[in-house]
Amino acid sequence: MLKQKLKNIWQLGVKELRGLFRDPLMLVLILYVFTLGIYSAATAKPDSISNASIAVVDEDSSQLSHHITDAFFPPMFLRAKQISRPQIDPLMDNGTYTFIVVIPSSFQKDVLAGRSPAIQLNVDATRMSQAFTGSGYIQQIIQREISSFLTRNGGTAAAPVQIVERNRFNPNLTQSWFGSVMELINNITMLAIILTGSALIREREHGTLEHLLVMPVTAFEIMVSKIWSMGLVVLLASGMSLTFVIQGLLKVPVEGSVLLFLAGTALHLFAVTSMGIFLATIAQNMPQLGMLLILVLMPMQMLSGGMTPRESMPEIVRTVMMIAPTTHFVEFSQAILYRGAGMEVVWRPFLWIAGIGMTLFLITLARFRKTVT
Numbered sequence: 001m002l003k004q005k006l007k008n009i010w011q012l013g014v015k016e017l018r019g020l021f022r023d024p025l026m027l028v029l030i031l032y033v034f035t036l037g038i039y040s041a042a043t044a045k046p047d048s049i050s051n052a053s054i055a056v057v058d059e060d061s062s063q064l065s066h067h068i069t070d071a072f073f074p075p076m077f078l079r080a081k082q083i084s085r086p087q088i089d090p091l092m093d094n095g096t097y098t099f100i101v102v103i104p105s106s107f108q109k110d111v112l113a114g115r116s117p118a119i120q121l122n123v124d125a126t127r128m129s130q131a132f133t134g135s136g137y138i139q140q141i142i143q144r145e146i147s148s149f150l151t152r153n154g155g156t157a158a159a160p161v162q163i164v165e166r167n168r169f170n171p172n173l174t175q176s177w178f179g180s181v182m183e184l185i186n187n188i189t190m191l192a193i194i195l196t197g198s199a200l201i202r203e204r205e206h207g208t209l210e211h212l213l214v215m216p217v218t219a220f221e222i223m224v225s226k227i228w229s230m231g232l233v234v235l236l237a238s239g240m241s242l243t244f245v246i247q248g249l250l251k252v253p254v255e256g257s258v259l260l261f262l263a264g265t266a267l268h269l270f271a272v273t274s275m276g277i278f279l280a281t282i283a284q285n286m287p288q289l290g291m292l293l294i295l296v297l298m299p300m301q302m303l304s305g306g307m308t309p310r311e312s313m314p315e316i317v318r319t320v321m322m323i324a325p326t327t328h329f330v331e332f333s334q335a336i337l338y339r340g341a342g343m344e345v346v347w348r349p350f351l352w353i354a355g356i357g358m359t360l361f362l363i364t365l366a367r368f369r370k371t372v373t
Contacts (some may be wrong), residue, residue, distance in 0.1 A: 008217050012225030026175035034186045034241035042180035049134045054099040062108035068145045068173045098124045157342050169338050180246045182306045195230040196276030219369045255340030271325040271357030278364040281371045306330045328352040
């Protein structure tokens with residue numbers, strides 16, 4: 001009896017794989033999500049500034065103003081250009097410069113006299129990806145140059161304590177190191193739900209689900225076959241993406257064991273593929289499934305700790321999100337891939353995902369049996 005069940009699960013799973021390989025749109029989606037999708041997310045640098053255009057109106061023409069002008073250089077800024085005050089509005093209006101710094105006359109003299117003169121910073125706020133971050137960097141650069149100038153000229157004494165910052169795991173704060181891994185984590189969840197949910201919807205729309213029900217197979221066998229087949233596709237694709245795209249193309253160092261990460265990913269896939277089938281039992285067609293994905297997937301990914309640290313979220317949100325598999329998936333994925341953690345560190349999120357996956361599986365199985373009978 002057990003042997004026959006295993007044989008049915010295997011054959012039904014192979015049928016799912018054949019159906020997937022005959023669907024060119026799904027194949028293109030898988031290929032894009034684990035290649036170009038990850039590469040574009042890693043190299044877009046939405047939270048950093050790169051090659052921002054800047055100009056300086058230097059009305060002081062002093063040693064200090066020259067130091068400030070020369071402090072802006074690639075890769076964050078293009079070399080600062082000297083312009084006159086009447087050129088500010090035209091050049092800002094036509095988008096030539098994102099930032100224009102105006103250094104008033106007698107600036108160095110006033111600084112040395114302790115009179116705290118003001119520097120004007122004009123920002124083109126329509127370039128939202130650079131305006132906020134760039135203005136902060138410019139203020140830091142100007143303050144650093146002024147402090148350095150005063151120290152050299154005896155205006156202030158050196159600080160008795162010097163703070164030296166060292167960034168652990170990502171020394172240069174390279175955005176692609178973080179963006180690529182987090183995009184992979186999010187895409188694994190998204191694609192697992194889509195593949196399993198669409199597989200059930202597709203069978204219902206084509207009428208093949210009714211054919212299966214008159215055969216000597218059970219709802220349990222049908223459901224497990226979809227879970228292992230679609231989960232296997234996502235697992236293999238994620239492993240290849242981690243190896244060839246993230247480590248190979250993007251040169252992102254992976255500190256921990258890839259096999260341990262894939263083992264945890266398999267547990268996570270067991271949970272989210274069950275969730276995909278559950279959503280498919282609620283939806284009647286693919287558009288409805290897409291709407292349900294938006295309602296379920298977006299909160300899960302935004303509140304899982306991948307985009308925003310969980311410590312900055314309200315206590316009630318952190319408590320509720322403990323029942324979401326993505327919370328624990330993000331936790332152990334970051335620990336393994338970023339910090340090189342072993343099983344002695346990640347066993348707790350592994351246990352959480354196993355429990356959540358089993359609960360989702362049993363709930364989905366009960367719902368699936370009720371739907372098909």
